Amino acid sequence: MRSLLEVDGISVSFDGFRAINNLSFNIGEAELRAVIGPNGAGKTTFMDIVTGKTRPDEGRVLWGEPSKSLLKMNEAQIARAGVGRKFQRPTVFEDQTVAANLTMALKANRNPFAVLGWRPSRGSAVRVAELAAEVGLADQLDRKSGELSHGQKQWLEIGMLLAQEPRLLLVDEPAAGMTLAEREQTTTLLRRLAETRAVVVVEHDMDFVRRLDCKVTVLHQGSVLAEGSLDHVTRNPDVIEVYLGR
Ligand SMILES: Nc1ncnc2c1ncn2[C@@H]1O[C@H](COP(=O)(O)OP(=O)(O)OP(=O)(O)O)[C@@H](O)[C@H]1O
Numbered sequence: 598m599r600s601l602l603e604v605d606g607i608s609v610s611f612d613g614f615r616a617i618n619n620l621s622f623n624i625g626e627a628e629l630r631a632v633i634g635p636n637g638a639g640k641t642t643f644m645d646i647v648t649g650k651t652r653p654d655e656g657r658v659l660w661g662e663p664s665k666s667l668l669k670m671n672e673a674q675i676a677r678a679g680v681g682r683k684f685q686r687p688t689v690f691e692d693q694t695v696a697a698n699l700t701m702a703l704k705a706n707r708n709p710f711a712v713l714g715w716r717p718s719r720g721s722a723v724r725v726a727e728l729a730a731e732v733g734l735a736d737q738l739d740r741k742s743g744e745l746s747h748g749q750k751q752w753l754e755i756g757m758l759l760a761q762e763p764r765l766l767l768v769d770e771p772a773a774g775m776t777l778a779e780r781e782q783t784t785t786l787l788r789r790l791a792e793t794r795a796v797v798v799v800e801h802d803m804d805f806v807r808r809l810d811c812k813v814t815v816l817h818q819g820s821v822l823a824e825g826s827l828d829h830v831t832r833n834p835d836v837i838e839v840y841l842g843r
Pocket residue numbers: 611612615616634635636637638639640641642643
């Protein structure tokens with residue numbers, strides 16, 4: 598499988614503390630990957646590096662084919678290149694409808710000059726309906742986002758990210774605060790999204806990770822401790838000691 602993102606030997610220190618330590622990570626163009634690890638393992642810092650928020654002291658971060666260095670781009674350029682990030686807390690406009698939130702996300706996808714003259718068109722209404730359907734909100738288009746359940750807000754935000762047509766989606770702890778039914782729908786959604794793009798899910802909830810049914814990367818002290826199927830990594834004595842056995 599061709600790699601979409603190739604992270605090679607990155608390290609970063611904060612005040613002399615090595616938060617990321619010679620970390621390497623590859624993901625293919627249509628692949629779902631779970632990233633797990635104890636608190637402070639470097640999961641957030643890893644995503645910060647991929648999105649350009651934090652610069653590594655060493656290493657390479659290569660993107661696409663022919664590959665380009667993400668380290669030469671700023672956060673906005675990386676987002677435009679196709680890296681979308683979903684933070685743990687949903688950040689939707691609560692007093693706007695689901696349709697209005699998705700329409701705004703489509704608008705944000707235009708370049709600054711196109712936005713000047715941009716008006717919602719029939720084409721954009723069709724796209725908004727498609728995005729809503731993709732994240733299971735087809736029957737919620739006219740509802741105020743503030744009235745949605747926590748899980749539905751998370752799906753709406755994923756829909757807003759999809760408006761930007763990302764090739765890689767980074768999703769931070771989606772299961773937190775969701776009901777069991779919402780979690781099940783979210784694993785189905787993430788698995789479907791990963792059929793046509795790369796999706797990295799950082800998650801602590803092991804039942805959720807099991808349902809994702811994908812390759813798992815275990816981080817510890819800023820490095821990859823183990824990688825493989827969930828069964829493979831959960832049998833690894835080092836993983837049991839630093840993460841599961843506590
Ligand atoms: N800006 C910063 N300045 C100083 N230390 C930092 C900074 N960012 C992260 N760290 C440290 O780097 C380490 C890795 O943090 P990070 O947030 O990436 O871990 P994590 O795996 O995401 O943890 P959690 O599961 O708790 O979210 C931690 O020890 C953290 O305190």
